[in-house]
Amino acid sequence: EPEVTQTPSHQVTQMGQEVILRCVPISNHLYFYWYRQILGQKVEFLVSFYNNEISEKSEIFDDQFSVERPDGSNFTLKIRSTKLEDSAMYFCASSPDRAYGYTFGSGTRLTVV
Amino acid sequence: TQLLEQSPQFLSIQEGENLTVYCNSSSVFSSLQWYRQEPGEGPVLLVTVVTGGEVKKLKRLTFQFGDARKDSSLHITAAQTGDTGLYLCAGFALNTGKLIFGQGTTLQVKP
Numbered sequence: 001e002p003e004v005t006q007t008p009s010h011q012v013t014q015m016g017q018e019v020i021l022r023c024v025p026i027s028n029h030l031y032f033y034w035y036r037q038i039l040g041q042k043v044e045f046l047v048s049f050y051n052n053e054i055s056e057k058s059e060i061f062d063d064q065f066s067v068e069r070p071d072g073s074n075f076t077l078k079i080r081s082t083k084l085e086d087s088a089m090y091f092c093a094s095s096p097d098r099a100y101g102y103t104f105g106s107g108t109r110l111t112v113v
Numbered sequence: 114t115q116l117l118e119q120s121p122q123f124l125s126i127q128e129g130e131n132l133t134v135y136c137n138s139s140s141v142f143s144s145l146q147w148y149r150q151e152p153g154e155g156p157v158l159l160v161t162v163v164t165g166g167e168v169k170k171l172k173r174l175t176f177q178f179g180d181a182r183k184d185s186s187l188h189i190t191a192a193q194t195g196d197t198g199l200y201l202c203a204g205f206a207l208n209t210g211k212l213i214f215g216q217g218t219t220l221q222v223k224p
Contacts (some may be wrong), residue, residue, distance in 0.1 A: 028141075033212075043156065043214040065192065089218040091155045098165065099144045099205045104117065104155035 002026040006035045006092050006105035013082055015113055021077045025093030032075045033093040033102070034067065036060070045089065048098065049075065054096075082112045115140040117204055117215035126222040128194055134187045134218045136202035145178050145185045146212070150203040156214075157202055190221045 005024040013019050025032050034046040047057045068076045069111055075094075079086055089107040120135045137147070144163045148156035153159075153166050161176035162185065168177045175188040187198055202215045 032125060041222075042216040043150075043203075045211050045213055048210065058211070089153075093155075098212075099207075100146065100161045102146065102158060102203075104148075104157070106155050107153070109153075 002103070004094055004103050004105035006108050008108060009106065010109045013110070015084060015112055016081050019079050019082055019110065021079075021090050021092075021110070023075045023077075023105060024073050025092065026095030026103055027073070029094035029096050029101075031055075031098050032067075032069070033079075033095075033097045034077045035091045035093065035104075036088040037091065037107075038088045046077075046090075050098070056070055063067075073092055079110075081086070082110075083113050086110060087112045115133070115206055115213055118212060119200075119218050121218060122216065123219050123221075125223065126143075126192055128222055129191055130222075130223050132189050133191035134190060134202075135202055135217050136185045136204075137186075138183050139179060140204070140206055141182050142204035142207045143169075143182070143207045145162070146203045146205070147185070147187055148203060148214075149154070149174055150199045150201055150217070152199075157170060189196055189220075190219075191208055194222050194224050196220060197222050 007022045032049040037043045047061045048055045064080045091107045093104045095101040146161045147159045150156045160176045165180045165182045167178045173190045200218045205212045
């Protein structure tokens, strides 16, 4: 069964540092997403990406966040200057259609200290 | 702001019992998805329903999409301890282009 792969599984960073979270979506999927889940809270939409550009983003996804598909296989989320409140599980997902067929990765646990 | 409300938030039952989890909204969704999430893992898709009134079965799990496509339910028959976990509903709305999640229902099935 095809998988969405995320690295690293856990990252600890100092407040104010930049982090890049990496994802390899399923190869024939066209839509890519980042979600986050703060401990004990619900899964929140951050951004969707299609045809090499952002298609939708949430209020959370401010200027501190950016996404990139640097080559044909990777999809990255960059947080420019991390804050304590950025600590969360970050999930990458991909789908063949924006309305269904989502496959999520196992997540990166980001801890900002 | 679109919201999906799941109820109950927590459910503890004995093995062999039946249960229903509800997912409600005032918004219309073009698809409604149910996921199961284990601790420290990403959500795993169980089923997608797209047509109002649609019913899908996955072994002992029955999923229904409301006629107006605003609500959904998950019914588990004869629950087993292996059903223990967090169940999430998520809806996709064409007008926002986003898949949004409910807050989840934590199910504990005791032997």
